[in-house]
Amino acid sequence: MPELPEVETVRGGLAPVLEGHRLARVEARRPDLRFPLPANFVQLLTGATITRLERRAKYLLARLDREDTLVMHLGMSGRFEISHPDGEARPGLFHYAPEPDAKHAHIVFTTEAGVRVTYYDPRRFGYMALVNTATLELHPWFAGLGPEPLSGDFDGAHLKAAFAGRRQGPKTLLLDQRIVAGLGNIYVCEALNRARLSPFKPAGTISAARLGKLVPEIKAVLAEAIAAGGSTLRDFARTDGALGYFQHRFRTYDREGQPCRNSGCKGVIDREIQAGRSTFFCPLCQK
DNA sequence: CCCACGACCTGTGGGC
DNA sequence: TGCCCACAGGTCGTGG
Numbered sequence: 618m619p620e621l622p623e624v625e626t627v628r629g630g631l632a633p634v635l636e637g638h639r640l641a642r643v644e645a646r647r648p649d650l651r652f653p654l655p656a657n658f659v660q661l662l663t664g665a666t667i668t669r670l671e672r673r674a675k676y677l678l679a680r681l682d683r684e685d686t687l688v689m690h691l692g693m694s695g696r697f698e699i700s701h702p703d704g705e706a707r708p709g710l711f712h713y714a715p716e717p718d719a720k721h722a723h724i725v726f727t728t729e730a731g732v733r734v735t736y737y738d739p740r741r742f743g744y745m746a747l748v749n750t751a752t753l754e755l756h757p758w759f760a761g762l763g764p765e766p767l768s769g770d771f772d773g774a775h776l777k778a779a780f781a782g783r784r785q786g787p788k789t790l791l792l793d794q795r796i797v798a799g800l801g802n803i804y805v806c807e808a809l810n811r812a813r814l815s816p817f818k819p820a821g822t823i824s825a826a827r828l829g830k831l832v833p834e835i836k837a838v839l840a841e842a843i844a845a846g847g848s849t850l851r852d853f854a855r856t857d858g859a860l861g862y863f864q865h866r867f868r869t870y871d872r873e874g875q876p877c878r879n880s881g882c883k884g885v886i887d888r889e890i891q892a893g894r895s896t897f898f899c900p901l902c903q904k
Numbered sequence: 905c906c907c908a909c910g911a912c913c914t915g916t917g918g919g920c
Numbered sequence: 921t922g923c924c925c926a927c928a929g930g931t932c933g934t935g936g
Contacts, residue, residue: 651912651913692913693913694913694915721914739913739915740912740913740914740915741912741914782906784906784907785906785907789907892908892909893908893909893910
């Protein structure tokens with residue numbers, strides 16, 4: 618489900634029930650997600666208190682009162698649901714509504730307060746691990762990551778340097794987490810349309826001025842999507858059960874054959890496969 | 905280093 | 921109704 622706005626929405630939804638709370642019970646209902654879980658995953662987490670829930674790129678980071686950080690990536694179809702106990706909340710006698718998708722409920726955390734947080738992931742492209750906090754930045758998942766797109770480190774000069782000499786289009790390069798960390802297929806298509814920039818233009822040939830205008834469009838579309846609670850496609854819902862609604866504001870994504878929404882443009886959204894992924898764009902105004 | 909492409913895994917929706 | 925194919929928000933590894 619998740620690009621940066623969706624992961625940020627999940628973080629915001631989980632933080633109130635996890636931050637400052639102790640994990641009374643942890644269940645791993647299968648030994649692996651995308652990768653094997655650490656053999657002592659349950660043991661190391663049981664009894665730990667989550668001090669803070671953070672996000673880096675598309676990773677959720679649960680800081681613990683232990684030497685490790687619980688690192689979680691949602692892959693394509695990962696999702697969390699929070700459920701509160703019905704009826705009397707006596708310790709050990711909590712009762713919860715049935716799991717809506719029990720077959721894919723792989724990891725279940727229950728806090729001392731009796732809140733159950735279930736991780737669902739039908740495709741199992743997601744993963745979790747425990748990573749030493751002191752050396753987290755050196756871990757292969759994090760060492761090469763580019764800047765956060767909403768940070769001051771992400772600007773036109775950064776893109777100019779990253780795109781120098783590259784023949785691939787900006788669409789492909791903006792998906793590279795080493796260049797900028799957190800974008801995915803939807804928001805890259807959206808940002809390029811807003812900037813009226815072709816996804817296919819060899820990136821090394823794009824002027825600094827145009828890159829300088831692309832950056833604020835990327836920041837704007839991410840900020841708007843976060844404010845809208847992310848985008849709901851298929852099964853993504855906010856952890857509180859409400860739906861993100863940014864998908865209604867898509868200008869290109871999944872809008873093949875529909876009119877371009879850029880002001881004054883009479884173009885029609887097209888879809889092409891680029892580096893194995895669907896690129897949605899307006900061939901008329903994106904040059 | 906750069907780039908294209910297949911693999912990973914399961915589900916869903918559209919076309920016939 | 922049922923079957924088959926295309927495709928899905930993300931990475932990772934291989935090979936040219």
